Amino acid sequence: MSRDQASLLQVEALEKRFVIRRGPWSRPLVIRAVDGVSFQVARGETFGLVGESGCGKSTLARCLLRLIEPTAGRVIFDGVDLGRLRPPEMRALRRRMQIVFQDPFASLDPRMSIAQIVEEPLFVHGIGSREERQAQVDATLELVGIEATYRDRRPHELSGGQRQRIAIARALVLRPELVVLDEPISALDVSIQAQVLNLLRDLQEQLGLTYVFIVHDLAIAEYFCDRLAVLYLGAVMELAGREELFRRPLHPYTNALLSGVPIPEPGRRRRQGRIILEGEVPVLTDHRGCRFRSRCPVGKDRERCAEVEPRLEERGPGHRVACHFPGELVTARP
Amino acid sequence: MDEVLLSVRGLRTEFVTRDGVFAAVRDVSFELRRGEKLGIVGESGSGKSALALSIVGLIEPPGRVVAGEVELNGRRISGLPDRQLQLVRGKEVGLIFQDPMAALDPVKSIGDQIVEGIRRHRRHLGRREARRLAIELLREVQVPFAERRLADYPHQYSGGMRQRVMIAIALANEPDLIIADEPTTALDVTTQAQVLDLLDRLVSERRTAIILITHNLGIVAEFCDSVHVMYAGRFVERTTVEQLFRAQAHPYTEALLRSVPRPDRLQRGPLPSIPGFPPSLAHLPPGCSFAPRCPAAQEICRDRAPATVELVSESTPVLAECHFARERLRT
Numbered sequence: 098m099s100r101d102q103a104s105l106l107q108v109e110a111l112e113k114r115f116v117i118r119r120g121p122w123s124r125p126l127v128i129r130a131v132d133g134v135s136f137q138v139a140r141g142e143t144f145g146l147v148g149e150s151g152c153g154k155s156t157l158a159r160c161l162l163r164l165i166e167p168t169a170g171r172v173i174f175d176g177v178d179l180g181r182l183r184p185p186e187m188r189a190l191r192r193r194m195q196i197v198f199q200d201p202f203a204s205l206d207p208r209m210s211i212a213q214i215v216e217e218p219l220f221v222h223g224i225g226s227r228e229e230r231q232a233q234v235d236a237t238l239e240l241v242g243i244e245a246t247y248r249d250r251r252p253h254e255l256s257g258g259q260r261q262r263i264a265i266a267r268a269l270v271l272r273p274e275l276v277v278l279d280e281p282i283s284a285l286d287v288s289i290q291a292q293v294l295n296l297l298r299d300l301q302e303q304l305g306l307t308y309v310f311i312v313h314d315l316a317i318a319e320y321f322c323d324r325l326a327v328l329y330l331g332a333v334m335e336l337a338g339r340e341e342l343f344r345r346p347l348h349p350y351t352n353a354l355l356s357g358v359p360i361p362e363p364g365r366r367r368r369q370g371r372i373i374l375e376g377e378v379p380v381l382t383d384h385r386g387c388r389f390r391s392r393c394p395v396g397k398d399r400e401r402c403a404e405v406e407p408r409l410e411e412r413g414p415g416h417r418v419a420c421h422f423p424g425e426l427v428t429a430r431p
Numbered sequence: 432m433d434e435v436l437l438s439v440r441g442l443r444t445e446f447v448t449r450d451g452v453f454a455a456v457r458d459v460s461f462e463l464r465r466g467e468k469l470g471i472v473g474e475s476g477s478g479k480s481a482l483a484l485s486i487v488g489l490i491e492p493p494g495r496v497v498a499g500e501v502e503l504n505g506r507r508i509s510g511l512p513d514r515q516l517q518l519v520r521g522k523e524v525g526l527i528f529q530d531p532m533a534a535l536d537p538v539k540s541i542g543d544q545i546v547e548g549i550r551r552h553r554r555h556l557g558r559r560e561a562r563r564l565a566i567e568l569l570r571e572v573q574v575p576f577a578e579r580r581l582a583d584y585p586h587q588y589s590g591g592m593r594q595r596v597m598i599a600i601a602l603a604n605e606p607d608l609i610i611a612d613e614p615t616t617a618l619d620v621t622t623q624a625q626v627l628d629l630l631d632r633l634v635s636e637r638r639t640a641i642i643l644i645t646h647n648l649g650i651v652a653e654f655c656d657s658v659h660v661m662y663a664g665r666f667v668e669r670t671t672v673e674q675l676f677r678a679q680a681h682p683y684t685e686a687l688l689r690s691v692p693r694p695d696r697l698q699r700g701p702l703p704s705i706p707g708f709p710p711s712l713a714h715l716p717p718g719c720s721f722a723p724r725c726p727a728a729q730e731i732c733r734d735r736a737p738a739t740v741e742l743v744s745e746s747t748p749v750l751a752e753c754h755f756a757r758e759r760l761r762t
Contacts, residue, residue, distance in 0.1 A: 149619035150590075256708050286474040287646050291690040291704035298701065313619065316649075320692035320702070357620035359627075359649025361691060363672045373628060374621045376575070377591050 105275060105307050106138040106161070111170035113153075113160050113331075130156040131167070132331035135409075140274075143301070143308040145322030145339075147315060147354070151378045153331035154311045158277050161309065162194055163187060174275070192222055195268035199280035201260035205252040211238070212248040215266045222271065233270060240303070241266045241296060258289035262296065269300065277309045282317065294321060315358045319343050324415070327351050330378065330388045333409055337416040347412055347423035349395045372426065387421070395426050433465035436607055436640050437486070442499030442509075444478075444485045451713035455481035455494070457664035465607070466638040470651035470672070472687070473661035476709050479644045482661070483610050487524055488516040504607065522552040525601030529613035531593035535585040541596055542581030545569070545603060552604045568599040572629055591622035598629065605637065612644045627654055648691055652676060660684045663710055663720035669750040678744060680751035680760050683721045719754070727755065 113131040130153045138144040146154045160167040163179050172179045174194060182190065195218075198204040205214055212234050219230045235245060241262040252260055261281060268276055278297065282290040294317070300306060312318045318325060319339060326336040327350065335348040346352050353372045374392045386403040387396055396402030401421050409419040444456040455478040463469055473479040484490050486501050488511070501509040508519050520526060528534050536544055545565040550556055556564070562581070569577035572595040585593055594614065601609055611630070615623035631654065633639050643655060651658050651672060658675050660668040660683065668681040679685035689703040707724045710716060716723055722732040731754050740756040742749045749760065 149621060258708060286709075287648075287687060288474060288690055288705035289708065291702040292706075294692075295701045295704055315620065316692045354620055357624040359623075359647060359653045361648040361652045361676065361688065361693065363652045363676050365652070371624060373624050377589055377622060378619075 103139045104137040105140045105175055106144075106309070107171075107173040108137070108161065109135050109171040109173070111135070111157070111160055111172065112168045113156050113165065114168045129331050131160060133170070134326075134328075134331070134333055135170075136326055136333065136336060138275075138307060138309060140307055141301070141305055142324065143310055143322045145310045145312060145318045145325035146328060147312055147318045147325055148328035149313060149354075149378055151330075152328040154313075154328055155279055156331075157328070158196065158279050158309065158311050161277060162191070162196055164196070188222075192271045193273050194275040194277070195271065195273040196277040196279060197261075197264050197268045197281045200284050201252075201257060201264050202284070204264055205260055207252055210249050210251060211243070211255075211263055214252070214263060215270050218267060218271050224271070234266075237266045237270045240269065240300065256289075257285050258292055261285060261293055265293075265296070265300070269304070272304065273306070275307045275309065277311070279311045280313065281310075283312075283314065290317070297321075315354060327354065332388060333417075333419065334389065335416075335418045335420075336409065337413070341413060341416045345413070345416075345424075347416070347418045348389075348420045349393050349422075349426040350389050352426050353392075353394070387419075395422050396420075433467070433638070435462050436465045436467075436504065437463040438500075438502040439486060440500045440502075442482070442485055442496065442501065444481050444490055444494060444496050446481075446494045448493055448713075453712040454664055454715070455712055456485055458498070459664075459666060460499075461659065461666065461669065463608070463640050463642065465640055466634055467657060468634055468641045468643065468655045470655035470658040471642060471644045471661055472646065472648065472651055472658060473644075474646055474709060476712070477661045478664040478712070479661045480612050481664075483612050483642065483644055487520050487526065487610065488513070489520075518552065521548055521600075521606075522604045523606055523608065525604075525606040525609045527594075527597050527601050527609065527611040527614045529616050531590070531597045531617075532585060534597060535593065537585055540582050540584055541569075541588065545581075545596070545600055548600045548603045564603070565599075568603055569596070571602070572596075572599045573625070574599070591618055591625070594618060594622075594626060595629075598626070602633065606639065608640045608642070609633070610642045610644070613646070614643070615650065616645070616647075623650075630654070648688060660687070663715060664712055665720070665752060666750070667721065667752045670744075671747050674744060674747040674749060678760055680740075680742060680744075680749050680756040681721075681753045682725050682727050682759070686724075686726075719752075729754070 111131055111134045115128045115130055117126040117128060119126065134157060146157060148154050159165045161172055215234045215237055216230050219225060219233060225233065243259065243262050282293050285293060301308060310322055322339055324338050325342050326333045329350050335351045346355055353374045356372045372394060376392050379391060386405060387407055390396050390402045407419045407421045409417045412418045412423050440460045442456055442459045446453040446455055459482060471479050485496050490496055500507060503523055542565055545568060546558065546561045549561045549564055565581060566577050574580055574592055574595050588596060615626050618626065630641060634641060645651060655672050658672050659666045660681065662683050668684045679688060686705045690705055692702060705724055710720055718733040718735050719737050722728040725732065737752045737754045740751050742757060742760055744760045
């Protein structure tokens with residue numbers, strides 16, 4: 098996909114490095130949390146970022162909104178390069194891009210009332226009179242399915258699902274165009290997850306929102322996202338539309354991830370087989386060759402994988418894969 | 432069929448707080464056989480962790496087991512003095528919890544903790560011998576460089592590795608029963624697959640029985656033989672895994688199954704969700720505890736708590752606590 102008018106967000110070769118100094122005399126350790134990530138998100142689309150813990154997805158999300166400063170690369174929002182903005186301009190633009198965090202128990206101030214929490218962004222951005230702000234708060238609470246009788250309650254009086262609705266209301270009260278959802282349902286109970294997912298989808302339709310959805314649960318990623326990028330150690334391993342990615346995964350890592358998802362149907366996994374990866378996600382510092390190689394059932398002993406880092410290349414319509422031997426490892430999918 | 436290993440009868444656990452008495456486990460009875468893999472499914476607050484802790488006598492104030500009996504290997508273990516219960520835990524019963532960081536001692540090396548676990552129950556073993564056993568255990572749970580890693584502290588292990596250490600400690604004395612409370616919830620899918628694979632091997636090699644407490648129906652489908660669905664402190668449905676996924680006698684089970692997106696099926700419409708949220712265990716509704724959220728609730732459901740209905744569906748026994756269980760399975 099080339100840069101087109103429809104894309105609201107463009108990410109180009111984004112990098113975030115953390116330098117860890119372990120002592121005054123030891124050599125500093127450079128961790129590449131985000132290591133050259135590029136993708137685009139179209140208006141109204143839900144773009145998923147999936148991967149295991151430590152793959153850099155949350156760091157990436159924070160770089161998108163410049164909650165942390167990227168080390169290199171560009172984030173272009175609606176044609177504006179965020180890296181070139183001065184602080185007041187960035188603040189103004191933040192109205193149009195918001196984030197919902199994972200843990201609704203940690204992200205809401207326990208001393209504030211529900212109405213205050215939802216009003217705060219309006220207040221910070223100096224929007225409207227007191228009455229106008231109150232009206233906007235009421236409208237937004239209604240939008241997320243919280244009754245007006247909850248206005249004066251505190252977060253501890255609410256259930257996890259209700260709190261997450263408040264966190265969503267707080268993100269939406271400014272009527273943003275882009276919302277980054279960082280694991281918005283993984284702290285919730287199963288029966289509540291479905292409620293919140295349905296709500297997010299309704300809101301997207303009603304308000305024409307664009308979502309960047311960060312998720313480790315592949316079943317939910319598949320259900321919710323239009324296109325997805327699979328991250329491993331800070332880099333995109335595979336990027337494709339939902340159907341392509343789940344029906345025809347080409348990267349061995351994607352295959353392993355998919356085969357690790359327990360299927361709620363007895364006997365099915367035994368018939369399909371499972372790829373069990375060895376070891377765990379290592380910490381990436383300097384490396385050569387493919388970053389997945391140490392755990393890869395395909396490329397572990399191959400010279401090419403040890404020597405040359407595979408580039409993210411087009412292997413099908415809108416389907417890009419960073420692998421020298423794409424599609425070699427295949428698990429049967431229905 | 433294997434012999435009965437664990438028998439729980441009329442277990443009731445209450446927490447007394449300022450807001451009232453919470454009955455976390457309400458008169459629960461069940462049996463577990465050797466080599467059986469039982470899944471207990473429920474959402475947070477359904478009482479599944481309280482049940483696990485009650486079985487092994489680990490309920491702490493303000494919680495209290497107020498009634499019921501637990502028998503293990505034909506011996507009554509409920510009501511035993513704490514010292515004797517400690518011998519049961521770790522020797523006959525191995526415990527694995529969700530958060531290994533909370534269960535491991537941060538100021539003791541991994542090796543010391545495993546060795547301690549072994550020697551507490553096998554006094555005759557010398558330190559050297561116990562250490563050798565610890566290395567073997569770590570190898571068995573696939574901790575790489577086991578010998579070298581014995582001297583490391585918990586914070587030097589990753590989440591998946593810590594969970595393996597917990598499993599190693601749980602296995603140290605070859606228990607007959609392992610109770611695993613959300614053992615893979617904090618882990619990534621690839622690590623989860625490794626851990627479940629390991630537990631599975633244990634059952635087939637040693638006929639260990641496992642109670643796996645989880646909210647993940649996929650794990651139940653893949654790992655367990657039988658399953659109990661817990662809601663508001665009671666088992667509302669008990670049957671085999673095959674039967675549970677074929678037809679659900681209880682509306683809660685059905686709703687739970689439907690609200691999970693299936694990874695192998697592309698679906699786009701809204702997910703069927705369960706309205707409302709679980710009832711407070713201090714203020715249970717007078718009738719069926721699921722009635723306020725149940726799409727099929729009738730008057731009787733709101734008035735009277737359902738008794739356990741015993742059914743047979745496709746030659747599989749099903750126990751369900753629903754006034755309409757019989758009709759539901761017939762259709």
